[in-house]
Amino acid sequence: MALRPGTVLYHLREAGLSIIRNGWLALASTGVVTVALLIFGGSLLFVLNTHHVIGDIESKVEISVFLKSDVSPRDVEALGTRLQQRPEVAEVRFISKEEALQIVKQDLGDKADLLAGMEKDNPLPDTYRVRTHHADQVAALAAEVATWPGVEQVRYGQEVVERLLAVTRWARLVGAGAMFFLAGAAVFLIATTIRLSVYARRREISIMKMLGATNWFVRSPFLLEGVILGLTGGLVAVGLTMAGYFPLVSVLESALPFFRLVSERQVLLPVFGGLVLFGLILGTLGSFISVHRFLKV
């Protein structure tokens, strides 16, 4: 069938009239699409930001290389040189056991006298603090350095990173579950709306078939109706998400300067575009189901 502008306009007008006629049901199906996509968008942004934070932490992660207490000063120095020569290492700092004790004392503040007398028998090890060029080099380097002679233990911000990853796993799971359920409900509601439209226009449909309309011509307004409902739901969801997210970004920016939410356009645009696309898919799916089940020709 040739898609003439007149034909497209005809389908659009028919779809619009159907939506108005369906009133509350059309509103409800759009609403459910919106809620499903809000949850989807919300969890997506949450996961995105947690990953952002993880990246932040990882890039600041230092490897602490604790040395054995019986290592000679010459070997300590040799270890430092060996670290420095690694291509992935950006910076190496040596913290002697005396400095380490100073730091602990500073941290304790007025309770520093708890450590009185420790200078004589300092239990803290000599330490190298190592920074890598890239976060993804941390784990491998740490594992290797741990096997070097003279090294007692190697630690880095592993625990924090893993805890954050666990949180995002949960957020993903809960978000996906809720969204799956709501997406199903949205498709069902849209299918019901379209079924009512088909029913309301069954007379017209039988006349169209008698006049030689192709199946696609008969189905188009109904498919379009579903697409419009889904698309509207998607656009509303994006609007609401933006209205909620951007103020949050600026509030957090002034309240917690070190904790910055993702606000780059090239990251957010695919998220919002994806929401609209997802609404479109839900609408198309819902109307497809009804059109194929109730417009058998």
Next chain:
Amino acid sequence: MLQLYNVTKIYPNSIPALLDVSLRIQRGEFVFLVGPSGAGKTTLTKLILREELPTRGQILFNGKSITRLRPSEVPYLRRRIGVIFQDFRLLPNKTAYENVAFALEVTGASRREIRRAVPAVLARVGLADRAHLFPAQLSGGEQQRVCVARAIVNNPLLLIADEPTGNLDPENSWQLMRLFEEINRGGTTILMATHAWDIVDQMKKRVVALSHGRIVRDEQEGAYGYGA
């Protein structure tokens, strides 16, 4: 142009609605299909329009098998056949003009074609001045003429009318018959199922009589016949 070969139609759980019907209609003919209620007249029109498939037998329209059409080809068959019903089947929320234009719109015709064809065909059925009235504002006879305009606006090869005078008074029925004759003179083949014996008797056209799903009579310049 239309050939039926040993066509039988049995609806599920039912006695045969058509039994071993063979029929040949030439281009340009005017054929009355008569017979009592339940004889199978409507079933025959449904088979030609591919609304139903025959249980057995073969139907050819314009040299092509109707029974073997793919579903996607059915719309194009229907565009070559105009249909008129007893109950009009007009869309109440469209004007006469829009109802006729609808037949062209569903085939994807351009606005220009529609603007050219619709006024012409409305004039042909004598409704030029009624174009912008809704079905409810038209008399029964006028509504049926809108249906005729809608059925012929695509220049069909065949015009099928299933009891088209069933809801019309004698005056309007005769007006419709004069219109049919005029359309038939233009070359369109007409197949009209009817109960109206007085019309059949006076028109002196070919008469095919059905009874219990069988063709019991087929006469040129026939009459409705006794007891049928």
